[in-house]
Amino acid sequence: MMSEELPKGWIFACIEDVLASDGLFCDGDWIESKDQDPNGEVRLIQLADIGDGKFRDRSNRSLTYEKAIELNCAFLKSGDILVARMPDPIGRACLFPLKGNEKFVTVVDVAIIRLGTKSIAGKFLAHSINNRWIRNKIENLQNGTTRKRISRSNLATIQFPLPPLPEQERIVAKIEELFSRLDKGIESLTAAREQLKVLRQAVLKRAFEGKLTNENVKDGELPEGWKWVELKDVADVSGGITKNSKRESYKNKMPFLRVANVGFNYLDLYDMHSLGVLEHEAARARLKVGDLLFVEGNGSIDQIGRAAIWTGGIEDCVHQNHLIKARLDDTVRPKYVLYFFISRMGRELIKQVASSTSGLYTLNLSKIEKLRFPYCFANEQSRIVSEIESRLSVIDKLEESIDQALKQGESLRQSILKKAFQGKLVPQNPDDESASILLERIRAERETADTKKAAAGTRKASGKQERRVSTRRGRA
Incomplete structure (x- = not known):
């Protein structure tokens, strides 16, 4: 009201x-x-x-x-x-x-x-x-x-x-009728959004089977000229800087990229910290545009090894030791490698490498170096990235439309309730x-x-449950 x-x-x-x-x-x-x-x-x-x-x-x-x-x-x-x-x-x-x-x-x-x-x-x-x-x-x-x-x-x-009371019942019936329709629409939209995730992975699967650029590739085989390589064969893989209390006294302070800043194919630079860094450490851990960053460890197997590309959003930035950096050589396109490692196939390889006999999942420098991906010539990598992004951009727009429709659905839910409690949702009956x-x-x-109860002689409550049910009082 x-x-x-x-x-x-x-x-x-x-x-x-x-x-x-x-x-x-x-x-x-x-x-x-x-x-x-x-x-x-x-x-x-x-x-x-x-x-x-x-x-x-x-x-x-x-x-x-x-x-x-x-x-x-x-x-x-x-x-x-x-x-x-x-x-x-x-x-x-x-x-x-x-x-x-x-x-x-x-x-x-x-x-x-x-x-x-x-x-x-x-x-x-x-x-x-x-x-x-x-x-x-x-x-x-x-x-x-x-x-x-x-x-x-x-x-x-x-x-x-x-x-x-009769109007309450009419209001409830109308709310539930409208909410039922709304829920069906939201259910359909949610299912469509999940289907887009499947479609996104299907695009990546075809890309790294070579089928986006060559439809004649046989199932289970790499295209001619492709081969599996380890990351260490085409990249300089290195760790970052360990944070400790001693660094507070260092004069040279630099922006410091943390695990919390790295998502799947995105960087969140809103909450950046700074860290005291020595000159030789800065030379080793300074980020360069195109560096591929992997999250070393996380409590969730679904989050370990998430990766993103450094795009230079902050000048003169270093990274922490729990982020592993792969600086690729000129024969490899960073986006090509990134898209592979966020694909289902790439994620499975990361999980395999991260597993241990103890049942815990961890990554380290040597494990990242041994990660494999399907290698092809740089010009074909560029074509594949272009094909991937062309298709994913369409999926992204569809996803945005669905998300907007879901938000509108929630707004509509509140609009229904607003009308209900203003007395505008159902007709009123003067005879009520x-x-x-x-x-x-x-x-x-x-x-x-x-x-x-008083006439019968109020008996003492035999516990909080009886006391609560027989009165209307409870804890504040």
């Missing part, structure tokens, strides 16, 4: 206003690593599981039922609304879809909303929380220095626009009972339930 004006029959309400007597609004539980058990029968739902309107179902942590009881955990129920109190994005909400009695708990940075049996439409509230207008309110109430989060007490202060009467009925039902 972009203004304080509401459609007729609507009202502003907070989360606690709409909880029935059997409702629940609390944080998840503080469950440490020592409390967890991979063989436990109670699954621990984590922040990674909470998507923006969808349950992601990504985690695999658990604990025993006995430990959950010992910690007085709040067990989740199917249909609970889970709200992520930490990024990204902060405040994202989804309905919990999994079923099972006392089978699921969640972490402390997830808020649990259980509306109860005589309340508003749960899906309506979940969509409302994911609306950009409410999300902005959540972001404005977040606190913390290094780790931003919104407290449950702050979340409880946020008011959301509430229509009559107003939201104010609905809230009054929910409040009266809570008071009646509390009165009955």
Whole structure:
């Protein structure tokens, strides 16, 4: 709601206003690593599981039922609304879809909303929380220095626009109809983008089989005049400079290219560091346009050996020891070699060289020197690079169009929610009972339930789970 004006029959309400007597609004539980058990029968739902309107179902942590009881955990129920109190994005909400009695708990940075049996439409509230207008309110109430989060007490202060119950149901039905269509479109676009990755690799495969420039090449054979060579045969391969505290006292400071600056076929020079360097080190590690750079090591096998070409974006720059530099001779075109080593065939060769008996994947100077690639004459390398780039440029443009369409899809999703909570998505029915009467009925039902409990003699809660379910209080 972009203004304080509401459609007729609507009202502003907070989360606690709409909880029935059997409702629940609390944080998840503080469950440490020592409390967890991979063989436990109670699954621990984590922040990674909470998507923006969808349950992601990504985690695999658990604990025993006995430990959950010992910690007085709040067990989740199917249909609970889970709200992520930490990024990204902060405040994202989804309905919990999994079923099972006392089978699921969640972490402390997830808020649990259980509306109860005589309340508003749960899906309506979940969509409302994911609306950009409410999300902005959540972001404005977040606190913390290094780790931003919104407290449950702050979340409880946020008011959301509430229509009559029948209109809530019509809004939810329309949102889900439109989101279903949108999701199908996004699914098709995502599949098309994945297909472009396959097409990109197909272009590289044909290039290094020699088929981009010679369609008569037989499968499994190199074209006539081609041969496999090792990198050391056509390049001077060298390491870089090791960073240490002593270098702070060196007078000669130079820009210093790090592993973080090197991606697959691109350099990110936005966050550059400088380093004290001795004259003889600078001569060895200074970068030159056309130098091929390989990442020596990375925790992920899919990232080890990623490569890029130095294009001279920063003057007089050196590189760190975890980047290995290959300075190619005049018979080899840097882009030709780079395209090979980012192709599937080249990546497989890098993985083979990087493997070890210990199961770890590492690269070093000698391993990089032994990397092999299909060598042909320089003029044919240039032709192949030209053919590759001609085809990849078309793929790049298609990919840009798809990415733009995906962004528009997300904007459309927010546009749908905006209209929904302005009362403009579905027709209003003047015969619908107003939201104010609905809230009054929910409040009266809570008071009646509390009165009955008081008359029967309130017994002390036998644990946090009972206390949470029988009241509407929880940790802030």
